[in-house]
Amino acid sequence: MPRKIAFVASDAPVAQTARAALASRFGNVDEQEADVIVALGGDGFMLQTLHATQKLDIPVYGMNRGTVGFLMNEYSESDLLERLDEAEEEIINPLSMRAECSDGAFHEALAINEVSLLRAGPQAAKLKITIDGRLRLEELVCDGALVATPAGSTAYNYSAHGPILPIGSDVLALTAVAPFRPRRWRGALLQNSATVRFDVLNPKKRPVSVDTPGGWIENILWVEVASRPDICHRILFDPGHGLEERLIREQFE
Numbered sequence: 001m002p003r004k005i006a007f008v009a010s011d012a013p014v015a016q017t018a019r020a021a022l023a024s025r026f027g028n029v030d031e032q033e034a035d036v037i038v039a040l041g042g043d044g045f046m047l048q049t050l051h052a053t054q055k056l057d058i059p060v061y062g063m064n065r066g067t068v069g070f071l072m073n074e075y076s077e078s079d080l081l082e083r084l085d086e087a088e089e090e091i092i093n094p095l096s097m098r099a100e101c102s103d104g105a106f107h108e109a110l111a112i113n114e115v116s117l118l119r120a121g122p123q124a125a126k127l128k129i130t131i132d133g134r135l136r137l138e139e140l141v142c143d144g145a146l147v148a149t150p151a152g153s154t155a156y157n158y159s160a161h162g163p164i165l166p167i168g169s170d171v172l173a174l175t176a177v178a179p180f181r182p183r184r185w186r187g188a189l190l191q192n193s194a195t196v197r198f199d200v201l202n203p204k205k206r207p208v209s210v211d212t213p214g215g216w217i218e219n220i221l222w223v224e225v226a227s228r229p230d231i232c233h234r235i236l237f238d239p240g241h242g243l244e245e246r247l248i249r250e251q252f253e
Helices: 013-026 043-052 080-086 243-250
Strands: 005-009 036-041 060-064 088-092 095-101 106-111 114-119 125-131 134-142 144-148 171-177 188-191 195-200 208-212 215-217 220-227 233-237
Touching: 005 013, 013 036, 013 080, 036 043, 043 060, 043 233, 095 114, 095 208, 106 208, 114 125, 114 220, 125 144, 134 144, 134 171, 208 220
Parallel strands: 005 036, 036 060, 060 233
Antiparallel strands: 088 233, 095 106, 095 220, 114 144, 114 208, 125 134, 125 195, 144 171, 171 188, 195 220, 208 215
16 A cells, blocks of 8 residues: 655664665655654664654554664565555553752653663662552662663663563563672563562662663662553564564574
């Protein structure tokens, strides 16, 4: 079927070249007028595109023109329309983050992959963890901690030895980064309806920062993280190459 396509690309020369070639071949419209957005780049650019277009309710089909392509399909020009017609849609929900800093400032952000806290000084961070208002860990001594969605579970979470989460599992991964005490604690699986709160213990001596799509927020006192099921990101994948298949395949490589 005819489609109105908006092509967007990262700043990488190879992505810009691909965008020009595809736009010349298939036409190009503004994102607000498109039936589908085709993103050319790597996973980072895909996440950037999803954030930028989340209010448009338009599916995004990525083609890999970057260094990492877990969220991307293979690049090809000739059969794009057929691939779009046959593509399978996955829905992922972002995380919301609220934080207060030592200067009294409050910050809010949305994250598709994860919300991560990391120590900002030479000493390990000390965090208190509360789940849905109930204290679960009085003191975690670590380099940091993160809450990851299923879509983000193969990224930083996996590198920190967190579990891979299948799409549709309705759970979040709470993972410690280089935990020192409790020495054997490696994290927890939580219902995606849970609200996770991190309180920074002794923030002056052991400062902590939180990573957001807009950049690092420094000198935080506490952070609350929760899923946002009311916000849906629509991602298109070639049949047999969706997130579910990729998550399973990743565990056997």
